[in-house]
């Protein structure tokens with residue numbers, strides 16, 4: 001094809017989801033496509049005149065993903081191809097179905113790079129940008145997100161070393177400032193994993209830019225900040241989900257099913273543990289309550305408040321002890337929380353920054369009137385761990401001997417190996433694609449957990465058990 005020659009490529013795929021119809025077509029590649037190769041689209045037969053400016057769509061509900069004149073560039077098997085398509089509403093689809101794409105190519109032959117299935121799969125993806133891509137994002141969430149069927153990472157932002165992160169994950173666009181990321185029209189949703197002190201401002205900025213937001217825990221340092229952030233999301237009609245990803249762990253999902261089936265009877269006591277060795281590090285934001293909102297309690301115990309509530313329902317009363325036992329910094333390195341759930345069960349949550357990593361088995365223990373469920377290594381960032389349970393299916397007769405050295409009756413239980421980071425991204429993307437607000441880890445839960453957190457700290461100061 002000569003440089004000024006145009007090829008007409010009819011639409012090949014029409015696919016519908018709740019919000020929009022995706023009209024896709026297979027792009028015809030050739031040499032690496034760049035700015036010299038421009039797309040021109042016209043819908044000639046049913047609508048008056050061209051609707052779309054070459055390369056950039058500005059029309060009403062149309063949503064294109066331009067990248068310097070092309071909608072998308074991607075390398076597959078060493079070939080560079082481009083994927084194109086547009087979202088239209090149902091009514092527009094009627095008009096557009098007879099349209100075609102006209103592409104002016106800069107020469108070099110034609111080749112198809114995308115199968116129909118690929119086009120359809122990409123139409124079902126949400127395009128993410130990451131804000132704060134260097135810590136947990138780089139270690140866990142981005143690798144997890146890249147495995148999610150419905151997420152596509154298009155940009156990363158971090159004030160430090162972002163170019164290296166972009167290369168690591170094969171992302172073509174990287175930014176040093178929030179504003180640049182939020183101005184990127186290809187970004188539909190942001191994942192915020194910056195230090196907590198920046199969350200409130202960044203959520204508000206992202207909401208005002210019309211981006212959906214998956215934000216790391218804790219949502220903000222305080223309940224007051226969180227209320228402003230949530231209000232901004234509601235005002236701007238964007239979805240907000242918080243990163244309490246442990247609920248997505250396969251073992252925890254299995255436990256939830258067992259609890260809902262009443263397999264251990266009435267829940268009476270739950271214990272959850274998460275500790276680590278976190279020595280003083282100059283400038284570490286978690287080590288100063290001004291930047292972290294607190295220490296071991298807000299950073300780690302909140303994960304477990306959330307997880308235990310997932311199993312047995314809301315906490316109604318709380319009392320915490322916090323302290324600085326070992327580490328020399330301003331945030332607490334020790335926290336033990338005593339809780340009472342609305343169902344009546346008691347619980348303790350112990351989280352320390354001053355226990356060697358290998359000394360803590362991150363135990364989860366759930367006891368009921370008809371059995372118990374225990375895990376090791378499921379709390380934390382892994383997909384694995386050990387899950388065992390004892391079900392007193394035959395009832396529990398009184399035994400005056402109270403023998404505790406009985407043969408162990410616990411059985412190992414299997415569970416699906418689910419990467420919790422992949423699962424949380426997948427869930428959020430699915431909510432966006434289907435236009436339904438997240439029910440798991442949504443704004444109400446975020447506000448509730450922060451209220452509980454503030455009550456826990458207050459209970460220690462006031463030496464009282466407080467109602468939530």
Ligand SMILES: NC(=O)c1ccc[n+]([C@@H]2O[C@H](COP(=O)([O-])OP(=O)(O)OC[C@H]3O[C@@H](n4cnc5c(N)ncnc54)[C@H](O)[C@@H]3O)[C@@H](O)[C@H]2O)c1
Pocket residue numbers: 131132133134135136137157158159160178193194195196198216217218243244245299380381
């Ligand atoms: N869910 C989990 O498993 C998990 C685990 C660890 C941390 N977290 C949460 O993730 C968030 C980040 O924690 P972390 O351990 O990755 O911290 P970190 O300090 O290791 O990394 C934070 C990253 O943000 C960058 N950054 C600094 N200022 C920024 C700004 N203004 N805008 C954007 N990025 C900025 C830093 O350069 C760094 O790359 C916190 O909310 C934390 O509680 C969650």
